[in-house]
Structures are given as structure tokens and as C-alpha cells.
Amino acid sequence: MSAETTNNELLRGGQFLVKEINCEDLFTPEDFSEEQKMMKDSVKEFVDREIWPKKARFEQKDYALTEELMRKAGELGFLGVAVPEEYEGLGMGFVSTMLVCDYISGATGSFSTAFGAHTGIGTMPITLYGTEEQKKKYIPKLATGEWFGSYCLTEPSAGSDANSGKTKAVLSDDGKYYSITGQKMWISNAGFCNLMIVFARIEDDKNITSFIVEYDSENPNGITMGEEEHKLGIRSSSTRQVFYNETKVPVENMLSERGNGFKIAMNALNIGRIKLAAGCLDAQRRVITESIKYANERVQFNTPIAKFGAIRLKFAEMATKCWVGETASYRAAKNIEDRIALRKENGKDTEQEAELKGVEEYAIECSILKVAVSEHTQDCTDEGIQIFGGMGFSEDTPMESAWRDARIARIYEGTNEINRMLSIGMLIKKAMKGHVDVLTPASAVAKELTGIPSLEKPDYSVLFAEEKIIIKNLKKLFLMVSGTALQKYGEEIEHHQQLMLAASDILIQIYLAESAILRAEKLAKKEGEEKVKEQIAMAKLNLFNAIDVIETAGKHSIISFTEGDEQRMMLMGLKRYTKYVNMPNIIELRNIIANKITEENKYCF
Numbered sequence: 385m386s387a388e389t390t391n392n393e394l395l396r397g398g399q400f401l402v403k404e405i406n407c408e409d410l411f412t413p414e415d416f417s418e419e420q421k422m423m424k425d426s427v428k429e430f431v432d433r434e435i436w437p438k439k440a441r442f443e444q445k446d447y448a449l450t451e452e453l454m455r456k457a458g459e460l461g462f463l464g465v466a467v468p469e470e471y472e473g474l475g476m477g478f479v480s481t482m483l484v485c486d487y488i489s490g491a492t493g494s495f496s497t498a499f500g501a502h503t504g505i506g507t508m509p510i511t512l513y514g515t516e517e518q519k520k521k522y523i524p525k526l527a528t529g530e531w532f533g534s535y536c537l538t539e540p541s542a543g544s545d546a547n548s549g550k551t552k553a554v555l556s557d558d559g560k561y562y563s564i565t566g567q568k569m570w571i572s573n574a575g576f577c578n579l580m581i582v583f584a585r586i587e588d589d590k591n592i593t594s595f596i597v598e599y600d601s602e603n604p605n606g607i608t609m610g611e612e613e614h615k616l617g618i619r620s621s622s623t624r625q626v627f628y629n630e631t632k633v634p635v636e637n638m639l640s641e642r643g644n645g646f647k648i649a650m651n652a653l654n655i656g657r658i659k660l661a662a663g664c665l666d667a668q669r670r671v672i673t674e675s676i677k678y679a680n681e682r683v684q685f686n687t688p689i690a691k692f693g694a695i696r697l698k699f700a701e702m703a704t705k706c707w708v709g710e711t712a713s714y715r716a717a718k719n720i721e722d723r724i725a726l727r728k729e730n731g732k733d734t735e736q737e738a739e740l741k742g743v744e745e746y747a748i749e750c751s752i753l754k755v756a757v758s759e760h761t762q763d764c765t766d767e768g769i770q771i772f773g774g775m776g777f778s779e780d781t782p783m784e785s786a787w788r789d790a791r792i793a794r795i796y797e798g799t800n801e802i803n804r805m806l807s808i809g810m811l812i813k814k815a816m817k818g819h820v821d822v823l824t825p826a827s828a829v830a831k832e833l834t835g836i837p838s839l840e841k842p843d844y845s846v847l848f849a850e851e852k853i854i855i856k857n858l859k860k861l862f863l864m865v866s867g868t869a870l871q872k873y874g875e876e877i878e879h880h881q882q883l884m885l886a887a888s889d890i891l892i893q894i895y896l897a898e899s900a901i902l903r904a905e906k907l908a909k910k911e912g913e914e915k916v917k918e919q920i921a922m923a924k925l926n927l928f929n930a931i932d933v934i935e936t937a938g939k940h941s942i943i944s945f946t947e948g949d950e951q952r953m954m955l956m957g958l959k960r961y962t963k964y965v966n967m968p969n970i971i972e973l974r975n976i977i978a979n980k981i982t983e984e985n986k987y988c989f
């Protein structure tokens with residue numbers, strides 16, 4: 385495979401696998417505009433002043449506090465970042481929207497869930513699919529926090545299989561309204577919402593339809609609520625069942641067309657997924673900062689525990705995952721923003737279509753990020769507890785609630801299993817459509833494997849010379865394994881879930897590892913290698929860890945679906961494509977990272 389290096393060309397979703405970009409073309413948090421930096425500071429200030437000091441109340445199921453602070457967030461404009469100005473929003477771009485999701489989520493998962501459910505899946509379906517009348521009527525109220533939104537898709541028998549819901553919508557004899565009857569469950573913000581995006585089936589339609597349903601507790605229109613669910617985490621995020629008994633909804637409140645609900649649901653979730661990834665970032669930064677402050681003060685064996693190698697290893701790995709997840713999240717966010725702008729410039733799409741198609745283009749990356757960053761935050765909070773020792777297990781420190789709050793991110797917005805399979809399923813679809821040509825490079829890899837390996841030696845003294853070759857090789861490895869599996873099973877591959885999961889693990893690691901190397905390279909070019917040695921160390925450490933994951937996933941796949949000569953050939957390919965010429969000293973890398981965090985007494989990248 386000769387991976388093409390693009391010059392300033394905007395890659396399509398999934399093309400990162402077969403094309404390369406220059407580090408200068410990677411958007412990173414260092415590129416935030418002044419406006420974005422100001423937004424970040426004001427969100428952080430809000431969280432530090434209003435949310436963090438009240439953390440204990442969030443753990444005591446203080447739903448009213450969540451509602452009160454959501455209203456304040458509305459007054460400050462944070463609920464309307466993604467909403468166009470004509471509907472009383474701030475009309476900021478996708479990167480800014482991500483930035484607000486990121487920094488508003490640092491103190492408690494309760495607030496970030498309420499925020500995400502309202503601004504994302506509760507509001508965006510109307511912004512993206514609503515008629516002008518619907519948008520004028522509802523969006524200003526939602527953008528300012530006068531009203532709150534919820535998203536009612538899941539049912540007792542329809543979870544991951546979201547299109548199988550039993551909720552019915554029946555048209556009245558006079559054709560003026562639909563009557564909705566059914567049961568929804570796990571509805572975030574149900575306890576204080578004024579508007580619901582409800583998915584229901586009309587007659588025996590194949591696909592569900594989406595409706596905007598107003599809710600007024602004084603005049604409930606057949607809507608009743610279950611009690612608040614007793615949950616492991618996000619305890620002050622309202623989560624209830626919602627029952628509809630012949631709830632009357634005017635026909636003009638249908639969102640988009642009949643049967644379009646599943647599409648709306650999936651597109652809303654695509655956007656929700658990448659924002660969820662962002663919403664798992666500041667929680668990690670805060671956990672790292674709280675842990676390092678504790679570890680610098682906690683003395684055992686006459687030594688602050690932050691000085692122990694066992695603890696330093698944890699800090700290095702926690703910080704690395706956080707930084708890498710952040711890098712990949714903002715990379716994809718900027719791609720989405722640019723794609724939307726490009727579609728608008730072309731003039732073919734309406735604003736709504738441009739937004740929708742812009743995000744849809746990067747649905748693979750959205751799934752990758754949802755999975756990776758939700759798992760990073762789980763690992764980070766788990767290590768946070770470990771660093772605090774017994775105190776980590778106590779409700780008196782913020783670690784146990786952070787750990788409990790983190791757990792939900794692997795379940796909602798599509799479970800991580802579903803998202804892993806989606807990422808590969810979507811890639812296959814893109815390949816079939818010719819949007820991402822994986823077949824040509826896959827057969828080039830097959831030829832390369834039977835040929836003599838190149839004896840060309842790069843100049844290893846150049847920063848990341850070796851790592852860049854490895855990234856290229858990991859892409860070849862993905863193409864070798866998935867290309868062979870696809871040839872063998874064709875469309876039946878979808879039924880080989882364990883292979884799909886392994887392929888997805890490889891894909892995720894490649895996207896994150898490449899993003900991190902490019903960010904560190906870009907930083908080094910700007911600041912000099914010495915000044916950013918910690919970021920360089922994180923990019924190298926991450927790649928080293930990624931190779932471990934990829935080797936295991938690759939081996940499990942190869943030995944499960946090949947045999948004989950083919951298996952021997954592919955195992956040889958696995959070895960060749962995961963090979964280092966110069967192994968990094970990973971203890972040294974970890975120490976470089978841990979030293980910096982310990983000195984700064986906070987997460988500082």
C-alpha cells in the first residue's frame with residue numbers, strides 16, 4: 385500500500401485508514417481561537433463556582449439543583465452554543481460546541497448528562513429536522529433554558545434494537561392529531577422536561593416516526609411518569625419511565641416525514657456520540673488533578689506516594705489516555721466543522737442538510753471516539769480510586785462518585801459493543817460505495833507480504849521517523865486482517881461479531897495513535913522538541929500500548945479464521961507490521977510524563 389499524503393485536502397470519514405495528513409493540517413486544542421479560549425474559561429469558571437462546590441448535593445439526588453443550574457447555564461448562553469443566532473443561540477461552530485460539552489462535564493456526570501440530553505438529543509433533532517415553524521416555536525425556548533428537552537426512544541423491549549419499539553401513533557378521524565400510546569424507559573431529564581422528542585410507530589410501518597411532544601405537568605395530556613430510577617451513578621440526573629396514554633399530538637408536530645424517525649434517532653446519536661466523548665474529557669483532567677494533589681501530600685514510608693514508581697506509572701498512563709482522547713476528539717470535531725462549511729459553500733445543501741451530512745460523514749470517527757474516550761474515563765477514575773487507597777473508596781473523596789458516574793458512558797448513546805460493530809459496519813458500507821477505497825490498498829498489502837521486505841532505512845534521528853512507519857504498517861495490518869476476513873465472509877461478516885470487535889479495536893487504536901503522533905509533531909515543530917518532551921513521550925507511550933492491543937486483536941482474529949499457509953503468512957505479516965526497530969524505553973517515557981504532572985501538581989497538558 386502506498387498511503388497517499390494529502391495536502392490540505394479534507395479527508396472523508398474513514399479515509400484516515402488509507403490516507404495520511406501532514407501534522408500542520410491537524411487541528412489541535414493549541415489552535416483554539418481567542419473566542420474559543422474565552423468560552424472555555426467562562427465554562428470552567430461556571431463549573432468551578434457553581435457545580436464543583438456542590439458536588440455532595442449531586443450525590444444526594446438533588447434533582448432540583450440540576451434543574452436550577454441548567455437554567456443558569458441557559459442564562460449564560462451555554463445551552464445555545466450550537467443553536468443558530470436566529471433562534472436565540474450563539475451559532476458557534478462544531479468545535480466550540482465540543483469545547484462546551486468538554487469543560488461543562490468536569491465536576492459531575494449528573495450535570496453533564498442533563499446538559500448532553502438537553503442540548504444534544506433533546507434539541508438537535510428539531511434544529512436539524514424541524515420545519516421553520518417548529519424551530520421558531522421551540523428552539524429559542526430550549527436554547528435559553530426556558531424549557532428543557534428530553535429524548536424518548538428506549539422502551540422496555542427496544543434498547544439497542546431501537547427501531548423495534550412498540551409505542552403507537554394513531555391518526556385521529558379528523559386527521560388533525562396523532563394519539564400516542566406506549567411506554568418509554570431510561571429517559572434522561574424526564575423529571576423536569578417541557579418537551580419530548582418521542583419515537584412511535586404509525587400502523588405497521590417498517591420504521592418509527594418522530595414527534596415533538598409538549599409536556600406540562602398541570603395538564604399532562606395522558607402522560608404519566610415513573611419514579612426516579614435508583615442508579616449506580618449520575619445520581620442527580622433525572623431518569624424516569626414515561627407512559628403515554630392516548631397523548632394527543634397535533635399533526636404539525638411530526639418531525640420530518642412519516643417513517644423517518646429511525647434516521648433521526650441515529651443521526652442524533654451520531655452527534656451525541658462525539659459530544660459524549662468530549663464530555664468524558666474534563667472528568668479525566670479533574671480526576672488526574674485531584675489524584676496528584678493527594679499523592680503529593682499523602683506520605684507513606686516517609687515518602688509522598690507520588691514519588692513511588694507504581695503511582696507514577698498510573699499518572700503517566702492516565703495523562704496519556706486523556707491527552708490522546710482529547711487530540712482525536714478535536715481532530716474529528718474540526719473535520720466535521722470543515723465538512724459542514726464545505727457543504728454550505730457548495731451551495732447544494734440547506735443549512736440543515738449541511739450540518740446533518742457533515743456529521744454523518746464522520747460517523748465512523750464518532751463511534752471510535754465514543755468507545756475509546758468512555759473507556760479511558762473508566763480506567764482513569766478506577767486508577768484515581770487506587771491512588772487514593774482506602775480514601776478512594778470513601779464517599780468523602782470525589783473518586784468514588786467519579787468512578788460511578790463514568791460507568792454509564794459505556795452504555796448510553798449506543799453501547800460500546802454496538803458502536804464497535806457500527807464503526808466496522810460503516811467502514812464496509814463506505815468501501816462498498818467507493819467512498820473509502822480499502823480494497824486496492826488491501827490487495828497491495830497482500831502482494832507486499834509475498835515480496836521481499838524493503839531494505840530502505842529511514843533516518844531514525846528525525847522525530848517520529850520510526851513511529852510514522854509503524855502507523856503506516858498498522859494500517860496495512862488492519863487492511864490485511866479485515867480485507868481477508870471480508871473476502872472470506874462477504875456480508876456475512878456482520879455475524880462474526882468477535883472478528884468485528886477485534887477489527888474495531890485495531891481501528892480505534894490506529895486513529896488515536898496517529899492523531900497523537902501528529903499533534904506532538906506539530907507541537908515540536910512550533911515549540912522545539914525539548915519544550916514539548918512530555919507530549920512527545922505521551923505520543924510514543926500511547927503508540928507502544930496501542931501496538932500491544934493491536935497485536936492481541938490481530939492474533940486472535942488470524943488464528944480464528946485462517947489455517948495452514950494462509951495463517952502462517954498472516955502471522956508473519958502481523959509480526960512484520962507491529963515491529964519496532966528501536967524499542968522505546970517506556971519506563972523512561974512514563975517518568976518524563978509523571979515528573980511534569982508531579983511538579984505542576986495538576987494535569988497540565
Ligand SMILES: Cc1cc2nc3c(=O)[nH]c(=O)nc-3n(C[C@H](O)[C@H](O)[C@H](O)COP(=O)(O)OP(=O)(O)OC[C@H]3O[C@@H](n4cnc5c(N)ncnc54)[C@H](O)[C@@H]3O)c2cc1C
Pocket residue numbers: 501534535536537538542543544545569570571572573615618623792795796797798799800801802881
Ligand atoms: C442512565 C441512563 C440514561 C439513559 N438516557 C436515555 C435517554 O435519555 N433516552 C433514551 O431513549 N434512552 C436512554 N437510555 C437508554 C440507553 O440508550 C440504553 O440503555 C442502551 O441503548 C442499551 O439498551 P438496553 O439497556 O436495552 O440494553 P440491551 O440492548 O438489552 O443490551 C444489553 C447488552 O447486550 C448487548 N447487545 C445488544 N444487542 C446486541 C447485538 N446486536 N450484538 C451484540 N451485543 C448486543 C449490549 O451491548 C449490552 O451489552 C439511558 C440509559 C441509562 C442507563
